[in-house]
Amino acid sequence: MPQRRAAPPVLVTVVVVLALGALIPIGYVVQAAVAMGWDELAALVFRPKVGELLANTVLLVIIGVPATVVLGVGGAWLVERTALPGRKVFAVAFAAPLAIPAFVSSYGWASAVPSISGLWGGLLVAVTVYFPLVYLPALAAIRGLDPALEESARSLGMGSWSVFSRVVLPQLRLAVLGGGLVVALHLLAEYGAFAFLRFDTFTTAIVVAYQASFAGPNAAALGLVLVLLCLCLLVAESLARGQARYSRVGGGSPHPPARLPLGPLTPVAIIAATCVVATSTLVPLTSVVRWLFHGGSADLVGLTSATGQTLLLAIAAAVCAIAVALPFAWLAVRYPGRLSRLLEGAAYLASSLPSIIVALALVVTTIAFAPALYQTAFTVIAAYVVIFLPRALVPLRAGLSQVPESLEEAARSLGVAPFRARLRVTVPLLIPSICAGGALVALGAANELTATLLLAPTGTRTVATSFWAAASSLDYPTAAPYAIVLVLLSCPAVALMFAHATGRNLR
Template identity: 40%
Template structure:
């Protein structure tokens, strides 16, 4: 039975038993590629033996690094949940002037890599370091991960029940907790998951601000003594923490509670509360974007900095960044497409397992993927050690989930009736894909590839570990100069990184607009 005939008379998603064997096999191979770093990391740690593993993990230094990582991630996640949820409520429940502009302003910190934000703060405050410094900058950079999904959920949640709770004598906070929070909790917890994973996996910011976490310990173990076993075991601890966060999010998000009645966002006049409300909305973009960008500009316009700019080296870094971004996006899209096509049209345990493995990179910090591929290539394919091939593959593993999620939605949106009609007209399954599914799903494929490209441009730890000798990106050039406190020399690379990452973001907005018009 063909793919299209299997869907006839059914919903676009069917049982996995109906899926073509070639599609299942191809998707399984592509998903398995994403599991290579984790599998080899486990094997590498197992080779050390239980005695060495226990000795390493029970060292006071390792316990301190683990505690630092957990506490920082917990503080940042709670802060982002509170600030992000409050910001989302203000954006959707108050009548703000230029509401859409304020939503855009609230999303701006997503465009600034954490290590670039840390760089901007260090320009103004060279002694800015430690736990509280890391907590502050990470929190303001990550707040949009909660604000945006919660704002979307609030637009779909009725304000009627919250108004009823207020008439029954509950205060604003009590009414929100009783009537609104159950409806937006899944979105808030999903955003909190992203924040927690980001905080656990961050390397550049905590290193610049001199707060030692597991990512710092992994890099130190690998770089100082090339202690493969210790670095691998620390990386495994970090992966376990990330998987615990993912599992906890799935258990705690609960079922989505649908809200009856009319939607009522933006029904409250702020009055005298307008200024404090706008002040709250400016916390994240002000501290996460304005302060770092101001520091960047102050260094960039300095006459001495302008005289010392190495234009050739800057051009080479821009070229390398663009080339790797394009290559990473293409490879990630190729690996993600079969998985997305299978998950979009079929359901079942095997499909869910393949899709989950494909999303594994979502829980793997960049430094873990980089370290795992270093070990893997040295042991299995030494000829590829520190090659562009391995670096691009590392990018694909890290950012494949971004492409899978976007492509899956686009392919699933193609009406099954069009596929049925195409098959009835005598087209082969391959012809149906190229002439019907591919053109309609192309915007989602482009969006997925651009999301990967933006992420590749900003990726730091995996690039530091896997890049070939002599190749430097804008991120690595910025890192190399800030680690020795050459803030003026780092400014041109930071500015180029911000401008370069803005290009695919603008293209991404255009593609989304076209997709909405077609729908």
Template identity: 50%
Template sequence: MVAASVVAALSLIPIGFIAYVAVSSGWDTVWSLVVRPKVGELLVNTIVLQVIAVPVAIVTSVGAAILTERTDLPGARMWSWLMVAPLAVPAFVHSYAWNSLFPHVHGLFGAVLISVLAYFPFIYLPVAAQLRRLDPALEDTAASLGLSPAAVLWRAVVPQLRLAVCGGALLFSLHILAEYGLFVLMRYDTFATAIVDQFQSSYNGPAANLLGGVLVLLCLLMLSLESLGRGHARYARVGSGAARRAGVFTLGRLRFAALLLPAALAVLALGVPAITLGRWLVGGGGAIWRLEFIGPALTQTVLLALAGAALTTLAAIPMAWLSVRSPGRLQRFLESCHYYAGALPGVIIALALVTLTVRLPIYQTAATLIFAYVLMFLPRAVVGLRASIAQAPVELERAAVSLGRRPLKAIAATTLRLAAPGAAASAALVALGIANELTGTLMLSPNGTRTLATRFWAYTAELDFASAAPYAVLMIVLSAPLVILLRLRAERISAP
């Protein structure tokens, strides 16, 4: 409880600091900095982006998931892997590729297009997994009442996807709220771009922090809308029954026409980055592979990712163990403190830590940067560890204690050993998230520290796209195992 409480208190630093800045600045300052035309413009931009991009992503993802999981689409399994593959390409690399190949694509249209292409797998993955788990009895009943296959799909299948769609749409929405690099290259102003620009140009702490407060309120609004969208309906069957796979819908004459959706997504989300990177790699030749810069950037990225993943996993252990072994109201509150930071954009966490540490000896040190990574990716570690600990029988802990082991040693010798594979998978997810993190790293990295993401960003800022290409390729190579892991875990969890 003590360890989990300490981690929860540290997780509250970003939102607590923003509240402190708002109170200490005074109402007049808050009003003058927040209620002004520029903030209104950013608010309109952000809302319009969300209103357009989220429904487009939902329709695209649900359509692709139904085609690849529940129809006789040619090559369905191959297409299902290709629908997840865009996650291996960081969002700012997507925008780099499009900006390089199609420089006229920018503004709202470019922001919506690249947001959907970069992040639609966050909706596709849970929806595809849910489709594989649906009980076909409801579909059989609907068909027996005379409904056509299209009507069965619309009235019996799609409504059961609400939870998966709402969860995936929340992830999509929060990611585009937090995104910086994508929208800078698309020349579309959002709160995240304005906060970073404000900080880098004038180091105006109150203005940037209060803009961050507005962004936090938008995050809370997204969370509330997702909770409202989920509703309170039950989706589990009542009674026993044998698990079986649902049948597939026959596309008939539409089989090959249906290929247009997954093919278009694969070409736009994977083909454009591949063509762009290939063109710049070939055009740049061997000169762009400057190992004196690439080597240190790769090394520092890997070291930061490993250190951040190890510390994040250790910090998550007490809360994960409590949530499984000793649930309660206080434990649920502490767990929500661990989770909420994952809904905050990295720029908010970085901004709070910059202002807090600017007069301390840890300012612009690796310790502050790794601490930011822990706060950003703590929810990933807690979720993975919690699932692993839940699969370890508590009787083994009790048996170890009865044989004379102290409680902590008993837990380490039984539960933690059994949960080690899940912990390793969670640490890998955290490490790969850190490897592609841009905004927090830009704001907090010590002098002389250059990761693959920041090196890539420095070259694109100078419009030196050829020199940026090797760093993009290396980030994709490091991200590929994450995509494979996500896909395999989704298949294993959804297997009947």
């Protein structure tokens, strides 16, 4: 077993500084909890209401994440390895829900089925909205597998299920765990979708507590419990990830994989795939379009201004998040160890908090240490980076893990300096991952709600905040045009992520 190399001090220093910045919201929650003292904190945490919130949130994660994994991996395998009729259409349709913000999907379901609410309503919306976060990395990983491995397994007498479970699935571990972790963090931090459905989680309770009393102790106590839940998720994901490497030199077998005939299961597969598309895309979009033609109207000047401001903030957030995530990914992949995992965990930890806590932490910090930055675009973008950093980090880490370091070593053996070797060899191979991560961040930033409401400079209106102002007042017709614009803004990012996942058109 090769001996681990020590990470360059400069790289470690950069990542430590970035990690400390990402941990500002955690420090804010901990400081608020310490200021309360144990007696007050215990009185706030050990209450029946907190037990109910804990049960709701835990059930949401332990049911929702496996459900998204089943849909994501199953959908990727169906369109990539089977002879499913219409698989090219389904391949695109399975990625389409990412173009619909969770709170827009919830708005669509709530207006179509007013009785929908509670845990099962929340799971329906969350799973159908977030399963593409597992589907896309799983699709990319399956396309990157060497089909000769599966053919060899079949030649040894394995059936289709055995080949999938013993050959394909283990090689999807990195993609599935990364996507599942991002889904879990979204479920912990989601507010708008569950607020529409009247489903109480820690995040919805925290927002209500902050609205009742700015930076109140009740919200800080709930935020501390949410941080502990995130820590449990990070530890579980880190242990499950292990030390396996997934890179290889060469493209493997040059021929395309054999398509497995579904036989009598074909109608079942088509019905199941159609139901997934209908619940995740058709129902919410149909409701939005219905309200649009029901008299929806919007000030075109205001809508245009909100769209422009949304695009500027989203693009800036994507660039900054990629710049911050790259050192984390490089340290985690090239120099794995306890320190790299600890620092990488810091990048995920703050994103588990609801964005209102991240925003309030930045408000307190900027007022105390940099008042000139208070209510500026800088603070808004900083909040986006903290909240959506995992979206940039997961694709970068997965992409870097598939780039053999031997390619850099070969370049250095030809006299190329180490830094130039990375720029000329590794970075070009990471461009698809950079684009996918940037698209994910831009998508999240364009749809972000609570942090934008609190941090945006006076006069700033994004499409998401304008939509929420109308929809939260049950003015569904006025909200509909903003919902359509949110979907249209999301489409290019989703198309870019789909292109990254497939690498080329489906064969």
